[in-house]
Amino acid sequence: MTKEHDEANNALVCSGNSSRCAQIRLVASDPEVYEPCDDSFALVDALLAERANLVEFKPNLCMEIGCGSGYVITSLAIMLASQGRTGVHYMATDLNEVAAQVTCKTLEAHGVHAEIVCTDIASGLDRRLVGMVDVMVVNPPYVPTPEEEVGCHGIAASWAGGEHGRRVIDRILLVVQHLLSIRGWFYLVTLTANNPLEICLMMREKGYESRIIVQRSTEEESLHVLKFWRSKDSPPQRESNTANASSDSSYFTLPRWAFWRGR
Numbered sequence: 001m002t003k004e005h006d007e008a009n010n011a012l013v014c015s016g017n018s019s020r021c022a023q024i025r026l027v028a029s030d031p032e033v034y035e036p037c038d039d040s041f042a043l044v045d046a047l048l049a050e051r052a053n054l055v056e057f058k059p060n061l062c063m064e065i066g067c068g069s070g071y072v073i074t075s076l077a078i079m080l081a082s083q084g085r086t087g088v089h090y091m092a093t094d095l096n097e098v099a100a101q102v103t104c105k106t107l108e109a110h111g112v113h114a115e116i117v118c119t120d121i122a123s124g125l126d127r128r129l130v131g132m133v134d135v136m137v138v139n140p141p142y143v144p145t146p147e148e149e150v151g152c153h154g155i156a157a158s159w160a161g162g163e164h165g166r167r168v169i170d171r172i173l174l175v176v177q178h179l180l181s182i183r184g185w186f187y188l189v190t191l192t193a194n195n196p197l198e199i200c201l202m203m204r205e206k207g208y209e210s211r212i213i214v215q216r217s218t219e220e221e222s223l224h225v226l227k228f229w230r231s232k233d234s235p236p237q238r239e240s241n242t243a244n245a246s247s248d249s250s251y252f253t254l255p256r257w258a259f260w261r262g263r
């Protein structure tokens, strides 16, 4: 399936099997807000690929950190509603106040409701949401940049990821472990420069299995959408032991180790 930005209709449209894909109109784009791009599309494609699983999963609370224009959370809500999954609560956060406003407009234009909070990751929400989130989706600022560019409140916050693009990702990983429900699923966009294998190993130390849902290479970047879920076999919060972890593949379900090398 391919996607294109239809300037005439100001809409993101899908070609190919269009019945599989929500059509999200960009109702309130703003130069200070990240416009959906290959990474956003890859994340929504991962959710579409997971559609049957997500419908069966019956999530009660779905959340996005860093919602930008609202393209991803709106797509998720429309996709689940189209499959008869009503009564799901949606939440999204963004550091950028304008992004929070644009997300509200995108949701409203598509008849979808979500609670939008302008905050740093999930600051102020953690007590309320601890262990509550069934589905977490994140397309983080992942581009390697100078440290001083991280955390500003404008458009640069969309991509500025500091060293190896991991400054914000690593903070998000800690919060997500706190917020995910015991059965929760976490979808994360990463760039090869972020060392996704290391991210998977770090999460495994915390008791999470992982696999690649979507892999996509463009001229500029190589993206992966990873899915994490808590292993049934391993207790959470294990002590760190990377040497053992890398030799024990019994609950680490990345399909191809060699895949990560040489990129």
Ligand SMILES: C[S@@+](CC[C@H](N)C(=O)[O-])C[C@H]1O[C@@H](n2cnc3c(N)ncnc32)[C@H](O)[C@@H]1O
Binding pocket: 034, 035, 036, 037, 039, 040, 043, 065, 066, 067, 068, 069, 070, 071, 072, 093, 094, 095, 096, 099, 119, 120, 121, 122, 139, 140, 141, 142, 151, 154, 157, 158, 159, 168
């Ligand atoms: C790559 S954009 C993704 C936007 C949207 N989810 C999409 O896929 O099109 C990353 C988003 O994360 C937001 N962001 C960056 N740092 C953040 C933080 N510490 N807390 C919350 N949101 C943050 C940015 O403002 C931006 O909207």
